[in-house]
Amino acid sequence: MSANSNQSNSLAEIQAHLRNLYRLNNSGSVNDIRYNRAGVILNPGDIIRIEPYKQLGDYVISEVLPPQGMPAQSFNIAVRWSSDLTAMPASGSSSALPQSVTTKLDVDSGELGHWKLVVNGTGYKVEVGQPLENKIYKNRLNLRYLSWGNTMYHFMRGEYSLLPDIYTYEDKTPVKFTAYSTDLDSEDQFSVNITALGTRYIIEKANLEGFKGSSGKLMPGTKLVLNLGNPSKAI
Numbered sequence: 001m002s003a004n005s006n007q008s009n010s011l012a013e014i015q016a017h018l019r020n021l022y023r024l025n026n027s028g029s030v031n032d033i034r035y036n037r038a039g040v041i042l043n044p045g046d047i048i049r050i051e052p053y054k055q056l057g058d059y060v061i062s063e064v065l066p067p068q069g070m071p072a073q074s075f076n077i078a079v080r081w082s083s084d085l086t087a088m089p090a091s092g093s094s095s096a097l098p099q100s101v102t103t104k105l106d107v108d109s110g111e112l113g114h115w116k117l118v119v120n121g122t123g124y125k126v127e128v129g130q131p132l133e134n135k136i137y138k139n140r141l142n143l144r145y146l147s148w149g150n151t152m153y154h155f156m157r158g159e160y161s162l163l164p165d166i167y168t169y170e171d172k173t174p175v176k177f178t179a180y181s182t183d184l185d186s187e188d189q190f191s192v193n194i195t196a197l198g199t200r201y202i203i204e205k206a207n208l209e210g211f212k213g214s215s216g217k218l219m220p221g222t223k224l225v226l227n228l229g230n231p232s233k234a235i
Contacts, residue, residue: 040067040199041114042061042067042201042223042224043061043223044061044062044063044064044066045060045061045063046060046061046223046224047059047060047206047208047219047221047222047223048060048061048112048203048222048223048224048225048226049218049219049222049224049225049226050112050169050226050228051225051226051227051228052227056169056228057205057206058205058206058208058219058222059112059203059204059205059206060203060204060206061201061202061203062201062202062203062204064202065202067199067200067201067202068199068200069198069199070113070115070197070198070199070200072195072196072197072198073104073105073115073195073196073198074120074193074194074195074196075099075104075177075193075194075196076191076192076193077099077126077177077178077179077192077193077194078179078191078192099176099177099178099179103171104196105166105168105175105196105198106168106170106171107168107169107170107171107200108170108200109170110170110202110203110204111169111170111200111201111202111203112167112168112169112200112201112203113167113168113169113198113199113200114165114167114198114199114200114201115165115166115167115168115196115197115198116160116163116164116165116196116197116198117146117151117163117164117165117166117194117195117196118151118152118155118163118194118195118196118197119146119147119148119151119152119193119194120148120152120193120194120195121148121191121192121193122147122148122183123181123182123183124147124179124180124181124182124183124192125145125146125147125179125180125182126145126146126147126177126178126179126180126192126194127143127145127146127177127178127180128146128164128166128175128176128177128178129175129176129177129178130166130173130174130175130176130228131173131174131175131176131228132174132176133176136166137164145180146164146194147182150164151163151164160197163197166196167226167228168228169226169228172228173228177194179192206219
């Protein structure tokens with residue numbers, strides 16, 4: 001069986017699993033799932049905060065409209081003949097190949113997108129910035145890169161909860177992917193593919209008495225705090 005066939009089967013399994021999660025979520029039984037591999041992580045009525053607080057603030061997950069699975073979005077950072085990914089030099093210092101994803105990960109007004117990222121090929125690694133130059137997936141000392149080894153490996157094993165997450169709010173939090181070659185031999189890579197598997201939530205502005213104003217006091221029980229940087233529409 002080919003790699004493409006395996007990927008197609010795995011995508012079909014994810015979509016089926018998401019549909020099952022929504023059905024359980026609507027019945028109030030989502031917490032009975034022993035291992036929530038993908039999809040719904042927030043329940044109706046959960047409070048979330050989107051930073052920066054003064055521009056965005058507190059929201060609740062809709063108690064009326066259920067979350068929805070999003071069709072997988074794939075995008076290629078490289079462009080044949082104009083922006084290919086050149087081989088990594090012997091020095092190990094690769095040239096960066098950046099691309100801002102301006103629309104593919106946007107969701108509609110009043111929505112929050114939750115995406116799982118999968119790198120579809122070998123010979124390159126990818127850093128993620130949101131918005132744009134603000135690098136994520138980093139610890140105290142190092143910036144972590146996405147690769148086949150730490151994304152597709154888990155995807156093929158069905159370990160969807162181990163895939164890296166990213167969130168988008170409406171169309172105000174653009175994402176920048178930058179690829180670097182890890183291949184010493186390939187002079188021209190025209191395929192630098194990333195797939196995003198998504199869920200979107202309908203969110204409503206929260207009316208939290210006693211937790212308003214510039215102090216940004218966090219409401220007890222807040223389920224998730226997202227720092228998406230300075231909100232701006234992608235260009």
